[in-house]
Amino acid sequence: MDIADFFDTFFEEAEELLADMEQHLLELDVDNPDGEQLNAIFRAAHSIKGGAGTFGFSVLQKTTHILENLLDHARKGELVLRADLVDTFLEAKDIMHEQLDAYRNEEAPDQEAYERICHTLQQIALDEIGQTLEAPVAAPEPVAKPEELPSNEADHSQLIVALLNVSEKDRVLLVEELEQLGDVQAQSGDEKRYEVILNGDVSADDIEAVMCFIIEPEQIEITSAGDGHSAAASDVEQNSAKNAPVPTPSAPEPVKNPPVDAKQAAASSAKPKKAAAESSSIRVSVDKVDQIINLVGELIITQSMLDQTVSDLDDQSVSNSSLQNGMSLLQRNARDLQEAVMSIRMIPMEFVFSRFPRVVRDTAGKLGKEIELVTEGKSTELDKSLVERITDPLTHLVRNSLDHGIEMPDKREALGKPRTGKLILSARHQGGNILIEVRDDGAGMDRERLLAKARENGLNVSDAMTDEEVYQLIFAPGFSTAEAVTDVSGRGVGMDVVKRNIQGMGGRVEIQSKKGEGTNTRIVLPLTLAILDGMSIKVGGETFILPLSTVLESLQPTKNDMYAMAGDDVVLKVRDEYLPVIAIHEVLDVENAITDPTQSIAVIVQGEGRRYAMLVDELIGQQQVVVKNLEDNYRKVPGISAATILGDGSVALILDITGLHRLSRVKKEAGKVVNNQPISFYKEAEPS
Known part of the structure; x- marks a missing residue:
């Protein structure tokens, strides 16, 4: 070995x-x-x-x-x-x-x-x-010294290794490992208690260290060999009748188990033994899981192609009924297989939340604050790739709440609040997304202070901005309201990275705050980046995919609901809210598309906490698509987040809402023609 x-x-x-x-x-x-x-x-x-x-x-x-x-x-x-x-x-x-x-x-x-x-x-x-600790040794001490053994056993120690509540499968593996550590003299017992007598120069610590990779420490009991102590020992005595007897100390001497008091021992014996950790699970490389997911994705694409082919056949319901039934069964099984494989990558949010008690403790200590951390929804599951990428943004948000949000104990007390501030981390599913919140009961955000700081930094802001838009200013590069730079925050870096990273995961950040009562920062993420629930839309002869999580509603716009704004912007009035209009055919240069906005369909979508009206020719329907990374396979394309393969084998681009809006503004700066219509086509904006 x-x-x-x-x-x-x-x-x-x-x-x-x-x-x-x-x-x-x-x-x-x-x-x-x-x-x-x-x-x-x-x-x-x-x-x-x-x-x-x-x-x-x-x-x-x-x-x-x-x-x-x-x-x-x-x-x-x-x-x-x-x-x-x-x-x-x-x-x-x-x-x-x-x-x-x-x-x-x-x-x-x-x-x-x-x-x-x-x-x-x-x-x-x-x-x-009042004493120094025992000096550490380079290797564990042997269980028994050679001079303590009879002459015929002078070179070996003899131990009884008892396996408690270990399945037969794991028991075979453990015995094989013991054979690598020493000479197995005998073995017997059942699943409840199986004993192995081992000869060899090996310590109990060495045995436990190797065996604990397969079973729990409490499933191992290691003692010196004793007369009549075990069935395995009896077997050795019977099989060795013609030879020298096995050395037997007067009583079994425990080697491994730490001492516990009587009350703890009674409580421990009353509890059922924990099942073997590895008996119902295996360790698999993430690369292997990713390979399986990719293969299942290709299977889903193939199934979609077959489904498209069958639907294009002439209507021969009698002769094709078995084919239709077979396709329905394949579709159902493929979906079940996909969900089962995807669940392998899902990890509880507890893996993320578990690091924050230490972060809160250390940061609160540096700041001189008293903080109570509460976690909710730790069993909520998220894709492993997102779990690894969400930890750093969450850490920034937590430290920001501790530093800027929650007040000092004396100040809280003067305001009639408890001296100990409360920070809540929560996670829950919401539709096809996961919602992660960082909530505190601190000072909240000061709208006027944020606007003043933004103007000081040269940002383009106005008093007409909504609270949500003002709160989003904290994500601007270099923006900070800290009065002094500390080792916790104040340099104006970090929050812009938070937003960029979350957007890179296909998510968004929303902020709700009330001055004097606290702030709630909400992160909305897709459950996985491998599969996407999308809305298929058609613009000209092209098919695009909108992430279904961003789609709020769709409607037919009228001329009376569309208004021209300063700067050649056009907005659509929807229930007293003015939404920026994005014509996909214009932004992405799609030919043969509908150019009259009143003949298009307006799909209301949400991105970066804002709503937009996207003009499309036709809504095709909802479908689940396999996401293909466009940047890895081609290059980064503005307004496009990824791509997928449709049932007919064609490639459809998955749209990036905020990227399209930025690209739209760049294109509108080129002239006075908006959405292929002169400005005079639209009404003037109503005074706010």
């Missing part, structure tokens, strides 16, 4: 353990610590230390060893916890994470950081419990 084959698995498991450790540390009540939480933190450190020692990651092993010792004193009540001690433990966790990344990248860990955190932890031990 090449132990390097397990490196990637160890790195993934250690990442999860470090994340669990951080979560428990953040949730820990230092005044009344939960024993189960302390044990969970200790077990995480213990497992990482064992794995690091097995793979020869000595710096990580030594760091974790010292932290583990301190945690052991804490869970035994010998170390009284305080907030500053928890901060140090979190710092140690961060350094362990950096060390893990270094080993993953085949680099040497930061020696200075290692020495600093070890010195800090040792100083805590000296100050708080």
Whole structure:
């Protein structure tokens, strides 16, 4: 067995353990610590230390060893916890994470950081419990020394490895791993308890480190071999009657399990054992999942082509009935397959939200504020690719709320608010989208202050702007209302990147705020970027796709509802709201399209928090399309976000609402002809 084959698995498991450790540390009540939480933190450190020692990651092993010792004193009540001690433990966790990344990248860990955190932890031990911690060792100590064994076993230790509530499939795999670590003398038992007697120079930590990649730590029990202790031991005695007897200490000596008090032991025994972590799941490379998704996408396109071909056939209902039935079945199965495969990439928002307790804690500490973080909808699922890309924008929004939104405790108290501000992160599904909100109960946004700052920065603003348009000013490059630059914010960078990144994911940002009461920043994203629910439209001889999530309604415009504005803009009046008009045929130079706006269909769409009226020739219908990245396969095209392949094999472009509006304004600057009509065609705008 090449132990390097397990490196990637160890790195993934250690990442999860470090994340669990951080979560428990953040949730820990230092005044009344939960024993189960302390044990969970200790077990995480213990497992990482064992794995690091097995793979020869000595710096990580030594760091974790010292932290583990301190945690052991804490869970035994010998170390009284305080907030500053928890901060140090979190710092140690961060350094362990950096060390893990270094080993993953085949680099040497930061020696200075290692020495600093070890010195800090040792100083805590000296100050708080009056002793230095046990010096970390380069490798785990053997379970039994050779001189303690009879002469015929002088070169080996003998352990009983019990597998608790492990399926037969996993049991076979585990026994194979044990055979690589030592000499399996005997094995017997059932699914509830299966025991293996192992001879070899291997420690309990080494065994646990390897086996915990397959099952949970609580499913492993490792003890020194004892007389009559197990069925496996009895088998060895019977099979070895003609040979020297197996050495048997007077009583089984536990090697692995950490001590717990009687109350905790009783509670633990009352709980059902956790099922094996890997028994019902497998680890699959994301590249393989993406390949399957691409193949399913091609299958959907092929199914659409066949469906189009069948619909173009002459009406021969009798002879083609079986073909029609077969196509209906294929369509249904293809859709089910598509949804099943897409669900593989879906990840709960908990993976995103789990990092923010630490962000809020650290940022609030720097700002001297008291913040309560509440998360809602953690089980809401989002495509993995979007989960990875939404984390940074969300971090900017959270830090912005903490710095600019929520007031200082004394100021809140003077305003009659609780000293502790509240920040809420929530996620929920809304139609074909996911809605992520960052809400705070802080000062809210000051409309007049934002307008004044915008004018100071030379932005084109007016008092007639809606509140939503004013609030969107915070996303302008270089825009900041901070009175002083800090290490949290104030440089005017970040928020424009937030908006750009979210738009790059096919989403939009909306802001609702009330002065003195708080702000709600809302992110609307598609559930996935691989599949899109779209509205097919026709302009001239071309077919385009509008994202269905942006479409609000459609109507037939009349001449009396269209008005000319200053700057050669045209707006459509819809229920007392004036919407900018975008003629797709003009913006994208489509020939043979309807040029009379009153003969077109106006599709009301929404983008960047604004509504637009897009003029099209015909609405074809709704359909689900497979998104193809246009920039990767061709180049970036203004006004176009992506492309797809239709049932007849032709390519249809997926429209970018805000991009089309910008492109429309550029084209209108060229002359006085608007939407192929002279300005005199339209009524003058009514006074607002």
